[in-house]
Amino acid sequence: MHSWELVTAVDGPGTRMTTFLAGCPLRCLYCHNPDTMNARGGVPVLADDLLARIRRYRGVFRATGGGITLSGGEVLAQPEFARRVLRGAKDLGVHTAIDTSGFLGRNADDSLLSNVDLVLLDVKAGDETTYRRVTGGALAPTLEFGRRLAGLGIETWIRFVLVPGLTDHPATIGRVADYAASLGCVSRVEVLPFHQLGRDKWADLGLRYALDDTEPPTAESVAATRSVFRARGLITF
Numbered sequence: 001m002h003s004w005e006l007v008t009a010v011d012g013p014g015t016r017m018t019t020f021l022a023g024c025p026l027r028c029l030y031c032h033n034p035d036t037m038n039a040r041g042g043v044p045v046l047a048d049d050l051l052a053r054i055r056r057y058r059g060v061f062r063a064t065g066g067g068i069t070l071s072g073g074e075v076l077a078q079p080e081f082a083r084r085v086l087r088g089a090k091d092l093g094v095h096t097a098i099d100t101s102g103f104l105g106r107n108a109d110d111s112l113l114s115n116v117d118l119v120l121l122d123v124k125a126g127d128e129t130t131y132r133r134v135t136g137g138a139l140a141p142t143l144e145f146g147r148r149l150a151g152l153g154i155e156t157w158i159r160f161v162l163v164p165g166l167t168d169h170p171a172t173i174g175r176v177a178d179y180a181a182s183l184g185c186v187s188r189v190e191v192l193p194f195h196q197l198g199r200d201k202w203a204d205l206g207l208r209y210a211l212d213d214t215e216p217p218t219a220e221s222v223a224a225t226r227s228v229f230r231a232r233g234l235i236t237f
């Protein structure tokens with residue numbers, strides 16, 4: 001585990017305990033938590049210890065309609081740990097979410113997913129070329145994972161990071177929107193404007209940061225992107 005924090009109005013409904021797991025197979029150019037990419041950047045934690053902490057916050061979760069979100073890094077890089085925490089949380093009556101790129105979706109079998117109330121699925125581009133440029137990985141596993149979620153009827157939020165010069169061309173946005181609209185399990189889309197808050201972390205880690213000169217998108221560009229999703233009937237923020 002890398003770290004955890006209590007957050008409200010992000011990473012799912014209500015007040016949430018977002019737990020960042022260490023280790024990720026992707027290398028997104030805009031990653032704002034590059035310190036979570038490497039599994040060695042975390043500390044070993046027992047699922048039971050995390051569950052004991054979750055238990056302490058049950059009242060907060062109940063009062064706010066919140067719960068836990070397992071994030072990363074990549075939560076599905078540690079499916080057995082995730083399985084135990086998610087099942088334990090459900091046994092405590094706590095709402096559960098996972099925040100994932102879906103790249104390792106095959107690691108999540110149906111029994112793991114049976115204890116997930118909400119998936120925050122990060123779709124980083126709609127076409128293969130852009131996806132590979134952004135993440136270094138292939139797009140197909142993410143698309144396949146989303147379709148599985150649809151088949152299982154698991155509520156899904158799609159998250160898309162808008163990066164000028166990288167993910168803002170109409171072809172990729174249109175494809176993400178078409179895909180989101182095709183699933184039938186997507187209750188919300190979040191268009192997240194790129195920001196530079198993670199820049200210093202890249203430098204601290206001695207990693208090359210490719211987006212040094214990239215500006216955040218304009219308000220008009222964010223609004224136009226959201227309207228592409230809304231035009232397909234998707235509730236979009």
Ligand code: SF4
Nearest residue numbers: 024026027028031073
């Ligand atoms: S999937 Fe998330 S944690 Fe992994 S590199 Fe991309 S942004 Fe960073």
